[in-house]
Amino acid sequence: MNKEKKQPQKEETSSKRKISLLSGIVVSDKMDKTIVVLIDRYKEHPKYKKRFKISKKYKVDDRKNEYKEGDKVIIQEVKPISKGKKWIVNKKI
Numbered sequence: 001m002n003k004e005k006k007q008p009q010k011e012e013t014s015s016k017r018k019i020s021l022l023s024g025i026v027v028s029d030k031m032d033k034t035i036v037v038l039i040d041r042y043k044e045h046p047k048y049k050k051r052f053k054i055s056k057k058y059k060v061d062d063r064k065n066e067y068k069e070g071d072k073v074i075i076q077e078v079k080p081i082s083k084g085k086k087w088i089v090n091k092k093i
Contacts, residue, residue: 019076019077020076020077021074021075021076021077021090022037022039022058022074022075022087023039023072023073023074023075023093024037024038024039024040024058024072024073024075025037025038025070025071025072025073026038026067026068026069026070026071026072026073027057027069028069029062029065029067029068029069032065033061033062033063033065034059034060034061034062034085035059035060035062035067035073035089036057036058036059036060037057037058037060037073037075037087038055038056038057039055039056039057039058040053040054040055041053041054041056042054058075058087059084059085059087060073060075060085060087060088060089061078061081061085061087061088061089062089067089067092071092072092072093073089073090073091073092073093074089074090074091074092074093075087075088075089075090076088076089076090
């Protein structure tokens with residue numbers, strides 16, 4: 001009278017996260033190994049349907065200090081490097 005219980009098989013789920021990429025302009029390169037990138041995006045008002053611009057600045061890791069003010073870059077989200085830096089430069093446009 002040995003009854004075997006069928007256990008559900010565990011599905012292997014790989015943690016494939018969507019890579020976050022943003023493009024913007026370098027507005028400051030005064031810090032060592034860090035640049036500040038300004039990202040502009042447009043949002044639509046839910047009721048009035050008018051579009052307006054939202055700007056945000058991100059601190060981005062730049063290990064080689066190769067990006068200068070005015071460069072257009074693509075940044076990528078990574079695990080936190082420090083308290084304020086959670087982005088690295090992917091490439092220059």
